[in-house]
Amino acid sequence: MRWTAFILLSASAGLAQNIGSNACRDCHPAQHQAQSNSPHARSLGPPGQHRLAASFGPVQAQWAFGAGSQAVTFVSQAGPLTYLEHRLTYYPSLKRFAPTPGHQGLSGPGTFYPLYGADAAILRCFLCHSTGAPAVSESGAIQPAENGVRCEVCHGPGALHARSPSPANILNPKRYSAGEINQFCGSCHRKPAAAGDDTDFFNDWNTRHQPLSLSQSRCFTQSRGKLSCLTCHDSHTQDTRPECGSCHPRPRHTPRVRTARRTCVECHMPRVRPVEGLRFANHWIGIYAAGQNLVPRRR
Known part of the structure; x- marks a missing residue:
């Protein structure tokens, strides 16, 4: 696929560097503003910074997944190699918490996922809700390069394009x-x-x-x-x-x-x-x- 080919070619040339969505703002202000207000852009972040934080109140969790158009699910690091998907999700349509999908009938705090191995679904969750490759510390803490699905998910690493703007060195889904x-x-x-x-x-x-x-x-x-x-x-x-x-x-x-x-x-x-x-x-x-x-x- 051409997305993959472009990124691999850029990487081989040492140019596949993500620079973050704010670097796109000066040249593409309308697109940047629109995308910044989209559900994709708001799909991951700390619970206290979520736009619905006042609705769901204080939550003992590190991460809020989902923009809140449908739901907000909470995730925490439970140990050096383990993450917890909390049993209760906030649903704006219900204006309350209810079981997280797949957790109906379960007891306890939620579902635990290993950080590595065949069942390491938690990394896939971060990959689809953030931009760039997440970093993992020695303690197992996952740190996204940029929260939310931002410009470089669809357009590829932007360092070369920012340095020398050209349609030839940036991806365009169109x-x-x-x-x-x-x-x-x-x-x-x-x-x-x-x-x-x-x-x-x-x-x-x-x-x-x-x-x-x-x-x-x-x-x-x-x-x-x-x-x-x-x-x-x-x-x-x-x-x-x-x-x-x-x-x-x-x-x-x-x-x-x-x-x-x-x-x-x-x-x-x-x-x-x-x-x-x-x-x-x-x-x-x-x-x-x-x-x-x-x-x-x-x-």
Whole structure:
């Protein structure tokens, strides 16, 4: 993939240095401001600095994962080689704490994860919620290079570009194919289904894996490689801009069912609640039977 190739080439030349999102501000003020206010940018930090800190109150934890659009989950170092994912998560839609996904029915403080080894999921959590390679101290403390998903996650290390600005020495997702974009976003949001994938799409938890569900959609398979995450999601603000009309113009695609709902998405990408407090749009775009929000009746 070209993202990987660019970063490896830069590294071999000694140029793959992250410089932080603030270095982008002077030349790209509008993009920097928009991205700084996005859920991606706010996806990791100390609990006391979280925008919802006043809502969930003092928390005995070191890290708050999640911008709070859906939830905020708390993580602490529990020992030199162990981290704790706390049993209770704060859900803004509920305005209270409830069990962290996967912790329903568990007792105790939460789930412990080793820092290293086959089950070292905690490092993957930090990698997907921060920018650059996290440092790990001798005591096992994880320190992200930059909290949140910032500019250099998508654009690559910026040192060379800041030194000598050119489109040739910075990554731009707009230059890549839909397939490459979906694979890249899927590195944290789970990649599109591969041949032979036996994913159980009747498991409502899989609706949180957007590229995986999108890859099943007829809209995707018949788009001739054009439908990507960025078709509908602004990469800096994460605002959505459904582009259904670009392929389904009226009057040829006049809605058959008149309802009080206002958008294509509300019917063709129904919301799913896998656990109390979470609500995901099903990215398997289709025609759904009433009350059946996981697999479309017509694909």
